[in-house]
Amino acid sequence: MEISENKLIRKIKAFEDKSNKVLRGIGDDGAVVQLPTGPYVLVQDAMVEHVHFEFSFVDPYDLGKKAVYVNVSDILSMGALPLYFLVTIGLNPALTSRDVSRLYRGMRQAAREFGAILIGGDTTESKNDFFIDISMMGKVITKSYLGRDKAREGDFIAVTGSLGESAYGLHLFKEGRGGKGLKRFLKRYSSPKPPYPVWKELVKHDITRAMMDVSDGLLIDLGRMMTESRKGAIIHFERLPIPSILRKDNKEIFALSGGEDYQFLFTFPKNKLETVQRITMQGHPVSIIGEVIQGKGVKVLSKGKTLEIPVKGYEHFGNPQ
Amino acid sequence: MEISENKLIRKIKAFEDKSNKVLRGIGDDGAVVQLPTGPYVLVQDAMVEHVHFEFSFVDPYDLGKKAVYVNVSDILSMGALPLYFLVTIGLNPALTSRDVSRLYRGMRQAAREFGAILIGGDTTESKNDFFIDISMMGKVITKSYLGRDKAREGDFIAVTGSLGESAYGLHLFKEGRGGKGLKRFLKRYSSPKPPYPVWKELVKHDITRAMMDVSDGLLIDLGRMMTESRKGAIIHFERLPIPSILRKDNKEIFALSGGEDYQFLFTFPKNKLETVQRITMQGHPVSIIGEVIQGKGVKVLSKGKTLEIPVKGYEHFGNPQ
Numbered sequence: 127m128e129i130s131e132n133k134l135i136r137k138i139k140a141f142e143d144k145s146n147k148v149l150r151g152i153g154d155d156g157a158v159v160q161l162p163t164g165p166y167v168l169v170q171d172a173m174v175e176h177v178h179f180e181f182s183f184v185d186p187y188d189l190g191k192k193a194v195y196v197n198v199s200d201i202l203s204m205g206a207l208p209l210y211f212l213v214t215i216g217l218n219p220a221l222t223s224r225d226v227s228r229l230y231r232g233m234r235q236a237a238r239e240f241g242a243i244l245i246g247g248d249t250t251e252s253k254n255d256f257f258i259d260i261s262m263m264g265k266v267i268t269k270s271y272l273g274r275d276k277a278r279e280g281d282f283i284a285v286t287g288s289l290g291e292s293a294y295g296l297h298l299f300k301e302g303r304g305g306k307g308l309k310r311f312l313k314r315y316s317s318p319k320p321p322y323p324v325w326k327e328l329v330k331h332d333i334t335r336a337m338m339d340v341s342d343g344l345l346i347d348l349g350r351m352m353t354e355s356r357k358g359a360i361i362h363f364e365r366l367p368i369p370s371i372l373r374k375d376n377k378e379i380f381a382l383s384g385g386e387d388y389q390f391l392f393t394f395p396k397n398k399l400e401t402v403q404r405i406t407m408q409g410h411p412v413s414i415i416g417e418v419i420q421g422k423g424v425k426v427l428s429k430g431k432t433l434e435i436p437v438k439g440y441e442h443f444g445n446p447q
Numbered sequence: 448m449e450i451s452e453n454k455l456i457r458k459i460k461a462f463e464d465k466s467n468k469v470l471r472g473i474g475d476d477g478a479v480v481q482l483p484t485g486p487y488v489l490v491q492d493a494m495v496e497h498v499h500f501e502f503s504f505v506d507p508y509d510l511g512k513k514a515v516y517v518n519v520s521d522i523l524s525m526g527a528l529p530l531y532f533l534v535t536i537g538l539n540p541a542l543t544s545r546d547v548s549r550l551y552r553g554m555r556q557a558a559r560e561f562g563a564i565l566i567g568g569d570t571t572e573s574k575n576d577f578f579i580d581i582s583m584m585g586k587v588i589t590k591s592y593l594g595r596d597k598a599r600e601g602d603f604i605a606v607t608g609s610l611g612e613s614a615y616g617l618h619l620f621k622e623g624r625g626g627k628g629l630k631r632f633l634k635r636y637s638s639p640k641p642p643y644p645v646w647k648e649l650v651k652h653d654i655t656r657a658m659m660d661v662s663d664g665l666l667i668d669l670g671r672m673m674t675e676s677r678k679g680a681i682i683h684f685e686r687l688p689i690p691s692i693l694r695k696d697n698k699e700i701f702a703l704s705g706g707e708d709y710q711f712l713f714t715f716p717k718n719k720l721e722t723v724q725r726i727t728m729q730g731h732p733v734s735i736i737g738e739v740i741q742g743k744g745v746k747v748l749s750k751g752k753t754l755e756i757p758v759k760g761y762e763h764f765g766n767p768q
Binding site (some may be wrong): 135 | 468483484490499535552566568569571575578620
């Protein structure tokens with residue numbers, strides 16, 4: 127493809143027919159449709175061999191978990207709980223039926239953690255690369271869906287957990303490194319479970335209207351949220367939740383540009399600050415990293431000065447890392 | 448894979464968690480879930496380059512139509528009308544952004560014919576083969592869903608339209624043949640629109656409880672229906688709706704083993720015979736090809752004698768044509 131992923135999505139969006147039953151279409155973590163009893167979310171997310179993963183790093187069991195987690199993450203990001211999912215697998219000749227069992231065992235494990243039920247899908251051959259594509263349906267449980275388009279001027283910008291863990295994990299895999307203190311990074315890469323406990327607190331206390339998951343890197347993803355909300359963002363580098371080992375290893379850039387953390391990025395009005403701080407004190411990690419402003423784009427400040435970031439993150443076409 | 452598709456699906460079915468909200472899970476054209484306002488159908492069906500199609504035969508526009516049609520076909524087969532769909536495309540380097548536009552234009556065209564609305568999905572890179580995977584949601588409009596498990600002893604077995612058209616179309620493509628009288632076969636292969644008018648009549652007159660589409664060939668598909676219904680079938684070769692050119696060209700076998708016709712295969716009780724005949728007389732082609740019996744398997748009779756069929760149809764693993 128000769129165009130970037132953002133451009134491609136804009137192109138595809140032009141083919142979307144309008145309907146007043148579609149509360150949110152292309153351009154968010156998931157689509158929201160109005161059924162007679164309320165809003166439901168539909169998402170679909172694929173993982174392709176040699177693009178998203180290598181079997182030399184990731185076991186089929188973990189891959190199954192990850193494929194479910196990334197879809198659960200999209201469902202949760204919209205303020206919904208997962209209900210059902212379907213799976214298409216494209217099986218290349220290298221996969222054995224034991225691998226397929228491990229893959230489905232991983233999916234079942236991850237799905238059970240969130241109450242999602244496998245109901246169908248498609249099994250097909252693939253001549254070269256293996257792929258897995260999951261579609262998932264969930265029910266919105268927030269007052270209205272959480273969308274990338276709902277950030278408002280003056281909102282704080284916050285993120286759950288730590289950033290850059292998954293990219294650091296991939297880096298370790300590539301270098302063949304492991305060991306005790308590094309396990310969490312490898313695991314964040316190979317089976318990134320969405321941070322469900324903190325999500326539940328955020329939803330319970332009605333903290334946010336604008337949420338998404340960090341899948342392609344903070345800068346790209348926050349940039350997308352600002353585009354959808356027609357706002358700009360200022361974030362402070364010193365406030366980013368960067369694991370100390372990334373600082374030591376000179377990999378702080380992963381916190382800005384590393385993909386696949388599957389933490390939640392959200393904004394909230396200032397009158398919710400006290401509640402957010404209370405949630406944090408109760409052991410649910412949330413970092414307030416910046417603020418929504420008039421304008422557009424994402425500005426990163428470090429010690430009061432604007433940082434220039436060479437590589438913004440993972441775009442699937444045109445702008446590879 | 449060292450096992451057949453049927454075996455693989457049985458294996459996968461073991462990973463299905465039970466729920467009383469899942470009215471029908473793995474093993475049918477689609478899954479049926481009970482939402483508070485009624486039953487909905489969810490389906491997901493992929494097409495992979497070099498497995499399901501070649502770009503040398505199929506233009507991206509037709510491919511987009513076909514990808515939607517095969518999912519619509521699954522939705523209709525369950526007694527439902529399509530509502531929404533999501534699309535994952537795995538884009539290999541050979542595809543241009545113009546191809547992608549044509550692909551989505553085809554999808555939109557096919558979707559509009561059935562009132563389905565594109566709401567989302569995923570765009571990803573693929574290093575080798577292009578793939579498209581669509582998930583679709585529909586609402587059941589029949590009294591209860593139409594399932595492969597609902598054929599009853601004594602039911603007639605019937606099929607809409609003609610059989611073998613799509614396989615003959617593929618055969619013509621491979622031989623580089625075309626011309627006036629052959630167009631319908633090429634078209635049935637490249638964009639097999641589900642026979643909506645006859646489906647509407649069948650549903651309106653409450654003809655059937657057991658329906659599926661013919662996607663992998665009559666023998667394999669009818670065999671699956673009989674397995675799910677724990678019954679057997681006898682069909683009469685002379686009653687199969689085989690286009691005369693297939694007979695002339697000695698390709699009658701395509702009517703039994705050719706895939707991708709996307710006609711509807713269904714059973715109905717004898718007291719509906721008169722209504723079915725009336726529907727046929729009104730120009731909606733339905734052929735009564737056999738009967739459901741006690742036992743198992745599918746027996747094909749020709750002039751009273753059992754036919755032995757060497758190749759039963761298209762199975763995605765183990766048993767290639």
